[in-house]
Amino acid sequence: MWARWIVPALLGLVSFVTAKSSSGNSVLVILEPKLDKDNFSKFFSGLEEKGYELTFRAPKDTKPAILEYDYAQFSHVIMFAPETKSFSSDITPQSLVSLLSKNTNLLIALSPKQTPVYTLASEFSLTLPPPGTPLISHFPQRDDPATVIPVPVRPVTPNVVSSKLAPVWFSGIPFAYQNNPLLVPILNAPAESFASDGETDSGADAVVDAADKGGEGLWAGSQMGLVAGFQPVGGARATWVGGVEMFSDEFFQKELPGGGKPGNEQFAADVAAWTFQESLVLRIDSVEHHRVNETVPGQVYTTNDQLVFSAYLSKYNPVSSAWEPFSGIQDMQLEFTMLDPHIRTALPPVRGTPGKYSVTFRAPDRHGVFKFIIDYKRKGLTHLHSSTVVPLVPPRHDGYPRFLSAAWPYYVGAISTSVGFLLFSALWLAGDDRAGSAKGKTTKTE
Amino acid sequence: MTATTAYQVPANLSPTTVANTSSLLRIVALALISGAAIASRLFAVINFESIIHEFDPWFNYRATKVLASEGFYAFWNWFDPTAWYPLGRVVGGTIYPGLMATSGVIYSALRAVHLPVDIRNICVLLAPGFSALTAWATYMFTKEMKDESAGLLAAAFIGIVPGYISRSVAGSYDNEAIAIFLLMFTFFAWIKAMKTGSAFFGTIAALFYFYMVAAWGGYAFITNMIPLHALALILMGRYSSRLYVGYSSWYAVGTLASMQVPFVGFQPVRTSEHMAALGVFGLLQIIAFAELVRSHVSSKQFQTLLFASVIGLGLLGTAAIVGLTYKGWIAPWTGRFYxxxxxxxxxxxxxxxxxxxxxxxxxxxxxxxxxxxxxxxxxxxxxxxxxxxxxxxxxxxxxxxxxxxxxxxxxxxxxxxxxxxxxxxxxxxxxxxxxxxxxxxxxxxxEAPKPEASTSAVAPDTSSAPTKKQKKAAPPPAGSTLAELVTKAPGTSKRKTGVFGLDTRLLVVANAIGMLVFFVWHCTWVTSNAYSSPSVVLASSNPDGSQHIIDDFREAYYWLRQNTAEDAVVMSWWDYGYQIAGMADRPTLVDNNTWNNTHIATVGKAMSSSEEVAYPILRKHDVDYVLVIFGGLIGYSGDDINKFLWMVRIAQGVWPDEIQEPNYFTRTGEYRVDDQAPQTMKDSLMYKMSYYRFAELFGGNQPTDRVRGQQVPKTGPTLDYLDEAFTSENWIVRIYQVKKEDPLGRDLKTANAFEQGKKRKRTKPSPRRKAIA
Incomplete structure (x- = not known):
């Protein structure tokens, strides 16, 4: 079963070995005409420097199509069209979702305007505020409008963005997370921010009234997301950004209220790296299983066998564009499952063999069709899943222990009866005449 | 004897000639009977083809193939991971291997003499072959009861009687195919052992009993018939040393031998079904001992005492068995028995x-x-x-x-x-x-002809068992009477009419022959029309009377075989498990070996619940395809909707809180599939899979279910968690593929609505804080 997982990964390795990303280097940028390409030059050139091939396209262009004959034409799609209301026919919410199941990554920017992309967010378990309600914060004190906010970067999900980044400039809408384990929060709103219609911010009462009218409470606080990743089943990644200005040259250079350069440039690069499957990309190269003291995997195992299960993991290294053995996971578990896990045990890395994780355990005393299951899901990291089916059979008819001490009474009984019968037969046949005649007499009397 | 006969008989023939002639005629008759028995079972092959029939035979056939290709020990230790997925089935320990072993031996024997016969043909033709042996065994058995002529009649009857043909047509490769022969032969050997007091025949009976145990679960019938017979004889005061020898040798050897079958194991000493045989065995020992003692002691009082002690011991033994059952050492009667x-x-x-x-x-x-x-x-x-x-x-x-x-x-x-x-x-x-x-x-x-009744119908007391002499006085076979007559060459009677006249005789005999002719005609008709259908292939008639073959089952099973992954798990009701395993070669959840009620109830629950409830069950069991049988289009009445209530009932037995049978009936207590069907019924997976897109066939007209004779709704059910994968030509078999989880983690109903472009209601975040006014 793991073959299903591993074969595409290996193919990917072969065909895109020169790419920075683990899944390919072609990027389609759908940039709406209103946004000036030059205003995002730093972000785009940063990508190109890494080795990506960018193709630009306006939302209403028909070429190049994102899907042709149901095949994804690009490895990554950047949707910088937050205010476009009508797209050409190949870009629909459905086609964007189908891209994800074809291992194409999405980076999608939003704006306070209601667009098809805006409604698509709810399929990703993100709830957006009503249209026209951008995020507002009056802190810290600054000259900029209240909608342009420096957001301190706190590590919501570890390792997705670099640690100790300076605050980043943000302008756009927040969103609320629904309860979906596939969501990966990347950047949350500052605690003192809130969403409000109208950029004039006419007073706190108006905000509260509006919140009550909508019946959905106050759009405020640090639980709101501004940048969120999403890990669909299958390994592709999608990232939603509340406002496209984050990636602009202007915000890259805009000085922070307290002075200093903002973290936008690094933040954008990190978000792109995670989205395009450069960072935190793992895979299971292979799994193997065999009995203790054997090397060949068994077709079947017998109950109570001592089994060894090993998995080989790799992590993608974007610097060298290569998969490297990875032993950094300490909390991986192996399940030996038939309907329910009969055994759940730690699968620790093996010291001295990079990338190898191995465990020895006793098979349960229960026959059936079992599966070795690795199911390692951590936010941000590629979800690892491997399932290997193996039947567990009862011992062969000659595989049971023999000559048990508990059986001695039975052995003695059987042997003594046999010997007794032999003796009796011998005596009967070899007995002298007298006995025979006596026997004859008795039979006569009957 | 007087020398008057009703008609001319040939004169001056030596007794040897008469005996030889009748013996030759018997052999010829038996050969012809065997031929008729085999031939009448070949309708199935001629009308259809050489194919394994029905359900259980498919498993037997599959097991035989394993035996033939991998040898006996591999077969004995065969663990089938594809059956009862994911529980698996220890086949070697849960089957009666006699049938497969028989076919395996025949297969090897034929190969040894360089006759490479396909194992399938051996399986198909095994039952007809054994029916010939059954005829012979019945002949032997009946001969012990009356004489050879009765034996020949019995052989002819059993050879073509539909009651037996129904289980032994060509292709009906089931345990019963060989079991009836074994049953009759064991009984014959037992009668022989009991009559002659021969340990040899007792052992023969035991060996065939062992074969029977290895071949069919119905061996319990023998296990209880023989003790019952012995007990009846004892109670009738007909205890004899012949009975003792015959029974003891049968029981001791037979029981030890039967325990060698893995599926039986220690049951002969641990279950109530076998206790009668053990009890009678014990009783016989006590009586034999008492008889021995009595032959040595003459005191009247002692005999009374002995009698009392025998009764006491018997009661004690019974009490011990009851006590052991109560303590759990002996398993109580099983539900099948009740x-x-x-x-x-x-x-x-x-x-x-x-x-x-x-x-x-x-x-x-x-x-x-x-x-x-x-x-x-x-x-x-x-x-x-x-x-x-x-x-x-x-x-x-x-x-x-x-x-x-x-x-x-x-x-x-x-x-x-x-x-x-x-x-x-x-x-x-x-x-x-x-x-x-x-x-x-x-x-x-x-002097009406009753030559033998008086001699043998003696009611002997316990002391005098019938001796050999009495047995010799048993009725002389008809042949010898004839032989006597023939050799004596008597004169012919002049009377042509009257009770003893030829006319009466002719009338009665002609009537009897007429009955026989009608019997043969009836048997042939029933066999060809009712009992020769393989049920894998159905036959119907075209308007012009020609045969039309409905081959939906094989079509669907071969589709599965060729279009799905080899480890794709197929869920269906258990009736089709063996066929899917045999023809489609795919793992199944449940099959006709109904050993695990809970697992079957799980399938029943999945079938009778709504999609949302069923989906987690399907995913948990790794189900890739779901197969249903639907007869509504062509009127095939054995379909799943008609079996559906059993699924509900079985599921209710395990989950009484979740599945309730009354929910599947209308308020008036009717079982309906039309507009009035209750919502639970309409939501059930089985209903949805059966009628999915059924209405489209009728092009806007009112769709009609031909089996139920009801008009189903014009807008059919929708499926969110399953995709239709295959529907056979006549819609008998419908196969659905279980969808994978949605990549975005939504439930599949929402995902489907999104795919179809339906507007989703705007979700609101759960308010975390209340606004302070």
Whole structure:
């Protein structure tokens, strides 16, 4: 079963070995005409420097199509069209979702305007505020409008963005997370921010009234997301950004209220790296299983066998564009499952063999069709899943222990009866005449 | 004897000539009977093709293939991971291997003489082959009861009687195919052992008993019939050392041998079903001991004491068995056993047994259908047995009573009744023919022909067992009477009319022959029309009368075989498990070996729940495809909607809180599939899969279900969690693929709505804080 997982990964390795990303280097940028390409030059050139091939396209262009004959034409799609209301026919919410199941990554920017992309967010378990309600914060004190906010970067999900980044400039809408384990929060709103219609911010009462009218409470606080990743089943990644200005040259250079350069440039690069499957990309190269003291995997195992299960993991290294053995996971578990896990045990890395994780355990005393299951899901990291089916059979008819001490009474009984019968037969046949005649007499009397 | 005969018989023939001629005729007759028995079972092959029939035979066939290709030990240790996924099935320990072993031996033997016969053909033709042996065994058995002519009649009857053919047509590769031969031969050997007091025949009986144990679960019938016979003889005061030797050698050897079958194991000493045999064995030992002591001691009082102690010991033994059962050392009667006494028991407590159609009580017409005129002769034969009442006749009487009861309780037990009906009917019929064909004319009317009744119908007391002399006085076979007559060359009678005249004789004999002719005609008709359908392939008639083959099952199974992954798990109701395993070669959740009620109930629950409830069950069991049988389009009545209530009932037995049978009926208590069907019914996976896109076939007209005769709604059900993968030509088999989880983690209903472009209601975040006004 793991073959299903591993074969595409290996193919990917072969065909895109020169790419920075683990899944390919072609990027389609759908940039709406209103946004000036030059205003995002730093972000785009940063990508190109890494080795990506960018193709630009306006939302209403028909070429190049994102899907042709149901095949994804690009490895990554950047949707910088937050205010476009009508797209050409190949870009629909459905086609964007189908891209994800074809291992194409999405980076999608939003704006306070209601667009098809805006409604698509709810399929990703993100709830957006009503249209026209951008995020507002009056802190810290600054000259900029209240909608342009420096957001301190706190590590919501570890390792997705670099640690100790300076605050980043943000302008756009927040969103609320629904309860979906596939969501990966990347950047949350500052605690003192809130969403409000109208950029004039006419007073706190108006905000509260509006919140009550909508019946959905106050759009405020640090639980709101501004940048969120999403890990669909299958390994592709999608990232939603509340406002496209984050990636602009202007915000890259805009000085922070307290002075200093903002973290936008690094933040954008990190978000792109995670989205395009450069960072935190793992895979299971292979799994193997065999009995203790054997090397060949068994077709079947017998109950109570001592089994060894090993998995080989790799992590993608974007610097060298290569998969490297990875032993950094300490909390991986192996399940030996038939309907329910009969055994759940730690699968620790093996010291001295990079990338190898191995465990020895006793098979349960229960026959059936079992599966070795690795199911390692951590936010941000590629979800690892491997399932290997193996039947567990009862011992062969000659595989049971023999000559048990508990059986001695039975052995003695059987042997003594046999010997007794032999003796009796011998005596009967070899007995002298007298006995025979006596026997004859008795039979006569009957 | 007087020298008057009713008609001319050839004169001056030596007794050897007569004996040789009749012996030759018997051999020829038996050969012809065997030929007829085999030939009449080949309708299935001629009308359809050489194919394995029905359900269970498919498993037997598959197991035989494993045996033939991988050898006996691999077969013995065979663990089938594809059955009962993911539980698997320890096949070697859960089957009666006799049938497969028999085919395997024949296969190897034929290969050894360089006859490379396909294993399938051996399996298909095994049952007809063994029916010829059954005819022979019945001949031997009946010969012990009356004489050779009755034996030949019995052989002819059993050879073509539909009650037995129904289980042994070519392709019906099931345990019963060889079991009836083993049953009759074991009984024959037992009668022989009991009559002659021969340990040799006792052991032969034990060996065939072992073969029977290895071949069919119905061996318990022998296990209880023989002790019952022995007990009846003891109670009738007919204990003899012959009985002792015969029974003891059969029981000791037979029980030890039967315990070698892995599936039986220690059951012969641990379950109540086998306790009768053990009890009678113990009783015989006590009686034998008492007899021995009595032969040495003459005191009247001592004998009374002894008698009391024998009774006491017997009671003690019974109490011990009861006590052991109570303590749990001996397993109590199983549910299957109770259902034999209370026909409503199974429906109430073990619906899985009651859901099998062949476990239903027998309808009256099927007695005539299966046995025709034999059923009328059957009581007459039993009465004739009463008239003689030798030890072996007691056996036939007991067998007749027990088997008639069981045949009335369960359709499938008609099979065990059939042999005894053939035997007794043959006795009755041959007595009739003997009487009317006997050329000898009595002098006076008073001397009606009853030559043997007085000699053998003695009622011996316990002290004097029937000796060899008495047995010699048993009725001389008809052949020898004829031989005597022939050698004596008597004169011919002048009387042509009257009770003893030729006209009466001719009338009766012609009538008898007429009955026989009608019997053969009936048997042929029933066999060709009712019992030769493989049920894998269905036949119907075109308007012009030609045959139209409906081959949906194989079409669908081969689709599965060729279009799905090799490890794709297929869920269906258990009826089709063996066929899917045999023809499609895919893992199944449940099959006809209904050993795990919970697993079957799980499938029943998935089928009778809504999609949302069923989906997690399907995913948990790694189900890739779901297969349903739907007969609504062409009127195939054995489909899943008609079996659906059993699924509900079985599921209710395990999850009474979640599945309730009344929810699947309308308020008025009707089982409907049309507009009035209750919502639970319409939401159930089974209903949805059966009628999915059914209405589209009718192009806007009112769609009609031909089996139920009801008009189903014009807008059919929708499926969110399954995709239609395949529907066979006549819509009998429909296969659905289970969808994978949505990549975005939504439930599939929402995902489907999104795919179809439906507007989603705007979701609101759960308010975390209340606004302070």
């Amino acid at each position: 259902s034999l006494w209370d026909t409503g028991y199974a429906k109430k407590y073990i619906p899985i047994i009651a859901s099998v159609s062949e476990h239903q009580p027998t309808a009256w017409p099927s007695f005539f259908m299966d046995l025709q005129f034999l059923i009328f002769l059957f009581p007459a034969g039993v009465i004739l047995c009463f008239k003689q009442l030798r030890d072996e006749h007691v056996f036939v009487i007991i067998y007749a009573i027990v088997a008639s009861y069981f045949a009335g309780v369960m359709v499938r037990l008609m099979l065990t009744l059939t042999p005894v009906v053939c035997v007794t009917a043959a006795i009755a019929f041959s007595t009739l023919l003997d009487t009317y064909l006997n050329p000898e004319e009595p002098e006076a009317i008073d």
